[in-house]
Amino acid sequence: MKNYxxxxxxxxxxxxxxxxxxxxxxxxxxxxxxxxxxxxxxNSGSDVSRVQSRLKDWGYYDGPVDGFFGVxxxxxxxxxxxxxxxxxxxxxxxxxxxxLGFNISKYxxxxxxxxxxxxxTTNDDVYLLAMLINGEARGEPFIGKVAVGAVxxxxxxxxxxxxxxxxxxFQQGAFSAVDDGQMWLPxxxxxxxxxxxxxxxxxxxxxxxxxxxxxRVQNYWIFNRPIITQIGNHIFAR
Amino acid sequence: MKRISTVVILLLLLVVGAWGYNQYMQKxxxxxxxxxxxxxxxxxxxxxIENIETSTGKLMVSSQENTTIPILSxxxxxxxxAQENLSQLPISQPELDxxxxxLSQIGDYSYSLSKNVADGKKLTDKDFKTISxxxxxAVYLGKSLQDLRSKIQGGYDLDNLNKKGTQKxxxxxSKILNVNMNTVNQQMSNYPTLIYDGPFSESQAKLTPKGxxxxxxxxxxxxxxxxxxxGKPVSSAxxxxxxxxxxxxxxxxxxxxxxxxxxxxxxxxxGGHVIWLMDQRAVTKVNISETQALNYATxxxxxxxxxxxxxxxxxKANGTVQFNFTPVQNDVRIYPDIVKxxxxxxxxxxxxxxxxxxxxSHVNRKIEKPKLTESEAQSKVSKNLKIExxxxxxxxxxxxxxxxxxxxxxxxxxxxxYVYINAENGVEEKILKVIKTNQGNLTM
Numbered sequence: 001m002k003n004y005x006x007x008x009x010x011x012x013x014x015x016x017x018x019x020x021x022x023x024x025x026x027x028x029x030x031x032x033x034x035x036x037x038x039x040x041x042x043n044s045g046s047d048v049s050r051v052q053s054r055l056k057d058w059g060y061y062d063g064p065v066d067g068f069f070g071v072x073x074x075x076x077x078x079x080x081x082x083x084x085x086x087x088x089x090x091x092x093x094x095x096x097x098x099x100l101g102f103n104i105s106k107y108x109x110x111x112x113x114x115x116x117x118x119x120x121t122t123n124d125d126v127y128l129l130a131m132l133i134n135g136e137a138r139g140e141p142f143i144g145k146v147a148v149g150a151v152x153x154x155x156x157x158x159x160x161x162x163x164x165x166x167x168x169x170f171q172q173g174a175f176s177a178v179d180d181g182q183m184w185l186p187x188x189x190x191x192x193x194x195x196x197x198x199x200x201x202x203x204x205x206x207x208x209x210x211x212x213x214x215x216r217v218q219n220y221w222i223f224n225r226p227i228i229t230q231i232g233n234h235i236f237a238r
Numbered sequence: 239m240k241r242i243s244t245v246v247i248l249l250l251l252l253v254v255g256a257w258g259y260n261q262y263m264q265k266x267x268x269x270x271x272x273x274x275x276x277x278x279x280x281x282x283x284x285x286x287i288e289n290i291e292t293s294t295g296k297l298m299v300s301s302q303e304n305t306t307i308p309i310l311s312x313x314x315x316x317x318x319x320a321q322e323n324l325s326q327l328p329i330s331q332p333e334l335d336x337x338x339x340x341l342s343q344i345g346d347y348s349y350s351l352s353k354n355v356a357d358g359k360k361l362t363d364k365d366f367k368t369i370s371x372x373x374x375x376a377v378y379l380g381k382s383l384q385d386l387r388s389k390i391q392g393g394y395d396l397d398n399l400n401k402k403g404t405q406k407x408x409x410x411x412s413k414i415l416n417v418n419m420n421t422v423n424q425q426m427s428n429y430p431t432l433i434y435d436g437p438f439s440e441s442q443a444k445l446t447p448k449g450x451x452x453x454x455x456x457x458x459x460x461x462x463x464x465x466x467x468x469g470k471p472v473s474s475a476x477x478x479x480x481x482x483x484x485x486x487x488x489x490x491x492x493x494x495x496x497x498x499x500x501x502x503x504x505x506x507x508x509g510g511h512v513i514w515l516m517d518q519r520a521v522t523k524v525n526i527s528e529t530q531a532l533n534y535a536t537x538x539x540x541x542x543x544x545x546x547x548x549x550x551x552x553x554k555a556n557g558t559v560q561f562n563f564t565p566v567q568n569d570v571r572i573y574p575d576i577v578k579x580x581x582x583x584x585x586x587x588x589x590x591x592x593x594x595x596x597x598x599s600h601v602n603r604k605i606e607k608p609k610l611t612e613s614e615a616q617s618k619v620s621k622n623l624k625i626e627x628x629x630x631x632x633x634x635x636x637x638x639x640x641x642x643x644x645x646x647x648x649x650x651x652x653x654x655x656y657v658y659i660n661a662e663n664g665v666e667e668k669i670l671k672v673i674k675t676n677q678g679n680l681t682m
Contacts, residue, residue, distance in 0.1 A: 143502050143518055159339045159342030160331075160334075160335050160338045161338065162322060163318075163321075171326075172327065172328045172329065173328075193520065196556060202516065202578075202592065204502065204514070206487070206504075226482075228482055229479045229482070229489065
């Protein structure tokens with residue numbers, strides 16, 4: 001009898017576990033549909049890194065612009081709120097966003113006369129490129145990171161590839177970091193710096209369109225490409 | 239007792255089954271969704287190419303510029319769209335190389351033709367010959383793609399498009415390789431996409447370096463040239479991979495101290511010129527101003543034999559400032575010969591140097607007297623632009639040509655623009671718009 005009751009408990013537990021995973025699965029699916037407008041501890045993504053870089057520019061934040069809302073970002077936000085007479089919550093709410101100089105309403109009225117612009121697209125491009133560099137060349141020296149970014153920029157200018165940074169990065173099978181999801185890790189400060197350099201036109205490769213890791217190459221056609229140089233573990237080719 | 243356990247196991251199976259079915263349905267939905275996206279790209283690709291066919295056909299019979307220009311613009315737009323859709327397909331890049339290039343070129347070609355027509359030139363017989371040739375390739379491409387579409391469409395098997403598509407596409411692509419693009423290549427232009435690093439920071443058409451002087455140097459020689467260029471005592475200087483990119487060069491890796499980040503220098507094989515330098519050091523403090531940094535950069539250039547250089551543009555980021563310099567000859571700025579210098583704002587050291595463009599295009603130029611006076615040129619600029627400054631410069635044009643032009647910097651309602659007026663004939667060659675970001679000003 002004793003043995004039996006234990007196994008029954010086990011079975012009931014198992015059912016419970018299965019049910020909870022099932023329910024959690026469903027609820028996370030529903031959760032992900034909602035978009036988060038306020039940023040707080042634990043958030044990550046390009047919005048966070050924009051806040052970080054703004055705070056850094058204004059001297060409130062001295063950590064890495066890594067797109068992750070951690071302790072240091074939280075402290076910086078609180079300090080910023082205190083200095084600007086806002087509620088010190090550590091949450092980037094609408095008021096804080098306005099104080100930081102971000103546009104919160106997407107649908108502002110459009111005036112009929114010409115209005116000058118400040119672009120944020122370039123910042124997004126830097127972050128996107130930094131994510132790719134992080135996924136593709138995390139272990140490489142700094143110059144190797146710039147080189148990977150330079151290949152993307154060279155492709156943007158080449159007639160054989162799409163003409164935007166996003167187009168090049170998300171082209172089918174172009175980068176393994178996109179396929180295996182490594183790209184979506186928050187990029188290090190070094191990668192962001194490398195992305196900025198690559199976008200500003202620094203090219204350590206002298207015009208390479210392709211590169212491969214000498215030890216892990218899978219596409220054999222790439223061997224037919226004329227090699228330009230080797231930087232770190234990557235071989236760059238035309 | 240046994241019955242209870244059977245019921246429990248059945249329940250369990252039911253739950254697991256329901257879960258599995260749910261997962262399967264999700265997978266099917268995602269696959270269908272993805273397949274639909276691919277199909278859409280494919281349909282739009284075929285559609286654009288058919289439109290190119292039609293438009294190039296119409297071109298053959300159009301004679302007036304008011305019909306020719308819209309048609310040429312349409313070919314340009316369709317070619318661009320076709321290329322975007324082509325790159326969305328789950329087919330690997332090597333199979334698409336030539337097709338993609340073909341689409342770019344037909345786009346560039348029609349763009350430059352439409353500019354010619356707008357300038358009042360008629361299409362020549364040679365142009366028509368090229369157009370008919372391009373038309374035939376568009377027809378071939380359209381037919382092949384339609385054929386491919388009928389083979390791979392439908393179903394939700396992703397592998398279908400991936401495998402068969404790749405196979406077929408490489409066959410189609412290899413035919414495109416045979417296009418005689420000589421005439422088109424000459425017209426090849428930089429795409430009017432974003433320029434991130436200042437006006438005319440890169441012009442691609444030049445293939446052989448014009449600015450390298452002197453005889454070949456050895457690798458050991460290159461190492462000592464690199465050390466001299468840095469001008470500081472180094473603890474180690476080693477060779478690393480040579481570079482046979484745009485300019486054949488030796489690679490040298492320098493270290494100031496044992497544990498310092500490496501400084502990479504490329505020294506050209508011909509003449510032993512330093513064409514590129516990058517210090518990997520991250521700059522964390524800001525001690526000097528941008529004006530001081532500019533002084534350091536100018537001094538650095540003078541020391542290394544670049545005299546009469548003028549600063550045209552700067553970007554500030556990560557504790558460094560990057561300055562673009564061009565040679566100034568008889569008060570004319572020579573944009574093709576750009577040199578970039580990057581200064582660290584903590585101690586004023588040079589952490590980046592790039593003279594690739596300079597050595598690619600620098601020659602002793604004879605600068606002609608401008609035919610137009612400055613006020614004549616200014617009268618060609620839009621009245622909306624509030625002009626702040628103007629100067630003469632040489633700018634690179636599509637296809638590797640260079641022209642003497644007046645540069646007018648001005649504002650319109652708070653936005654800054656650069657307008658370039660050809661000093662020979664008054665044609666408005668380029669309009670660049672400055673984009674403000676928190677890193678610095680970018681010119682588009």
